[in-house]
Amino acid sequence: MIDADVLLPANVVARIELPEIEDEDEVALSPEEVVSLADAMREIEPRLEITVWLAACAGLRKGEVSGLKRSAVDWEAGLLYIREQRQRGRAAKLKTKASYARCPSTAS
Incomplete structure (x- = not known):
């Protein structure tokens, strides 16, 4: 379109109507x-x-549980260290610094 000297709107997707997305209810x-x-x-x-x-x-979320390794469990201190997650079957970094966590274990 640019090569044909057709003017494009500032945001070419502005006229696309987006579907309504319903909030998912959290279930405890x-x-x-x-x-x-x-x-x-x-x-x-x-x-x-x-x-x-x-x-x-x-x-823990599914990806965090799937990303746990034996080295992430400190049996003596009763701690789990959340250091990575699994996404689409592959190891992935956690998204934020706050995601890296040390969880106390109740098994000790």
Whole structure:
């Protein structure tokens, strides 16, 4: 269009109508629901049961749980170190400095 001397508006996408996006409701599970979910996960995919417990008890997101390594667990101090996450099956840096965290473990 530029080569044909056609004037472009300042923002070529300004006239595109965007779809309405509804806010997702956050769902907080009760302790009983967490236990039920963990039990169900044990039946469906046992290795992922720990994902339920870490999400519920340590407040970790799926990517943070998936990014945990053995070296991120300090058993003596009872701490988990959140240092990276997994996105699309690959290791990824955390988005902000505040994302790097040290979570106390209740298992100690």
